[in-house]
Amino acid sequence: MAQILTPTVQWQMRTSKYTGNASPITTKMWNSLVLKRKGTSKSSAKFRVCALKSGRGTVNRMEDLLNLDVSPYTDKIIAEYIWIGGSGIDLRSKSRTISKPVEHPSELPKWNYDGSSTGQAPGEDSEVIIYPQAIFKDPFRGGNNILVICDAYTPAGEPIPTNKRHRASQIFGNSKVVDEIPWFGIEQEYTLLQTDVKWPLGWPVGGFPGPQGPYYCGAGADKSFGRDISDAHYKACLCAGINISGTNGEVMPGQWEYQVGPSVGIDAGDHIWCSRYILERITEQAGVVLSLDPKPIEGDWNGAGCHTNYSTKSMREEGGFEVIKKAILNLSLRHKIHISAYGEGNERRLTGKHETASIDKFSWGVANRGCSIRVGRDTEREGKGYMEDRRPASNMDPYVVTSLLAESTLLWEPTLEAEALAAQKLAMNV
Known part of the structure; x- marks a missing residue:
């Protein structure tokens, strides 16, 4: 697969040792996707770093932090709020710390984002409110962290045009x-x-x-x-x-x-x-x-x-x-x-x-x-x-x-x- 990603350059799969707790896919799968380059050639900064560092270097230390299970140290979790952008097909998201694990979207606060940056609101009145509607376990961060599917509303509580979930929920x-x-x-x-x-x-x-x-x-x-x-x-x-x-x-x-x-x-x-x-x-x-x-x-x-x-x-x-x-x-x-x-x-x-x-x-x-x-x-x-x-x-x-x-x-x-x-x-x- 690596040769397909960059067909003009030869790549070698890189492996690293890790003994800490990890989310279900980050340790084995991510290791197989972090590539080490043979030889020298122009490429992205990401791959140059991988080529220059080895052993317990910068990449491995960052990997340790990405895979870190924080549940022994805090009850707080990370909720990734996800919504549909202005094209009606693009997905946007941002993260928020929640004080404790949750089991239902009703336990989560509403949030907002800059709709003028997603093509969903004018700059002079750019605030769009997102309502948590469904939660899933976060396979990237693991632990009690969650992905949150949201739909979007005006500050007055009206669904914005790209919010198709609102109408669907009425039908269902x-x-x-x-x-x-x-x-x-x-x-x-x-x-x-x-x-x-x-x-x-x-x-x-x-x-x-x-x-x-x-x-x-x-x-x-x-x-x-x-x-x-x-x-x-x-x-x-x-x-x-x-x-x-x-x-x-x-x-x-x-x-x-x-x-x-x-x-x-x-x-x-x-x-x-x-x-x-x-x-x-x-x-x-x-x-x-x-x-x-x-x-x-x-x-x-x-x-x-x-x-x-x-x-x-x-x-x-x-x-x-x-x-x-x-x-x-x-x-x-x-x-x-x-x-x-x-x-x-x-x-x-x-x-x-x-x-x-x-x-x-x-x-x-x-x-x-x-x-x-x-x-x-x-x-x-x-x-x-x-x-x-x-x-x-x-x-x-x-x-x-x-x-x-x-x-x-x-x-x-x-x-x-x-x-x-x-x-x-x-x-x-x-």
């Missing part, structure tokens, strides 16, 4: 939605890029690897690029308490996927956003750029999606397949509404090629990955189960997608005329 709080216990399983795809050239990891700079085929779930130095990052992220999410359920290499080399779920209601969005934050931090440590662009490389290469598996209590019970069909009918009638909310740049991905449906046409099918909505063979055979919305892009907001699915299938009712026409069209497409 509706009694009709609560009674149906909506489950979500989200498949987050992402691409790893080389830092300076912004070209996929493992690809020759300015060139292309062999065609797609051997890379999906592949193993080997010529097929798998970035496995250490994927594995580190997997373990970090488990440590944090994120409901991550699996991971795999994707069809395009340098592209990976992990799955989160099943999660109920608003938890799906909280878990995805926290998992994205952890992935950003790990790629930061590795010196690799994380991309959630839905089509990072034009041409005959797969894009990156965020397929969202969805079911309700009625779908999971006997006769659920008919409930799924009714939900699909509703989704067909609101196709344009969903597409407009399913991620920026998604039109470059949803072309009808590379396991996608056309962005302009709604379709569904059993075991068909070229449809808007896919229903599994097991669901068809058993007459109950779930469906997969394959339209969301990798950069979608999970609060928006999950709540929109719940709204369209549980709260919204089409007119009888529209329902009949949609049923007729869908029957012709299947």
Whole structure:
């Protein structure tokens, strides 16, 4: 992996001894990501320091402090407040000392940040208030330290435009939605890029690897690029308490996927956003750029999606397949509404090629990955189960997608005329 990060320079993995307490991923994983350079060449200050220091030098002493467990000395913890920035996809965070360990976000104080520096407020009235909404264990600092997912409000208590969680929580709080216990399983795809050239990891700079085929779930130095990052992220999410359920290499080399779920209601969005934050931090440590662009490389290469598996209590019970069909009918009638909310740049991905449906046409099918909505063979055979919305892009907001699915299938009712026409069209497409 080190040679891929800096393809023109040879690097050697550096190991160091450490006997103190550590968080679940910092000792072994971080040691494998701290590199020592052979020879001399221009590089970043970080790598020059590693090359010049050895034994119990500066880097090791800093590592000791980063891994230090402070719980024997103080009850205080560090809470990393995390929120979504002005683009609606960028994540921001800052740290705060809390007097004692907490178990629920209601025990944490509200905080504020400079919204004029994130594109979310004017300079003359820049204060944005963040409300703690969900907490996770901090896999970087370990101990009782926590990651805090927040949403953002004006000082008057109004949600700012990029706060999509507020609206989602209202939908998931509706009694009709609560009674149906909506489950979500989200498949987050992402691409790893080389830092300076912004070209996929493992690809020759300015060139292309062999065609797609051997890379999906592949193993080997010529097929798998970035496995250490994927594995580190997997373990970090488990440590944090994120409901991550699996991971795999994707069809395009340098592209990976992990799955989160099943999660109920608003938890799906909280878990995805926290998992994205952890992935950003790990790629930061590795010196690799994380991309959630839905089509990072034009041409005959797969894009990156965020397929969202969805079911309700009625779908999971006997006769659920008919409930799924009714939900699909509703989704067909609101196709344009969903597409407009399913991620920026998604039109470059949803072309009808590379396991996608056309962005302009709604379709569904059993075991068909070229449809808007896919229903599994097991669901068809058993007459109950779930469906997969394959339209969301990798950069979608999970609060928006999950709540929109719940709204369209549980709260919204089409007119009888529209329902009949949609049923007729869908029957012709299947």
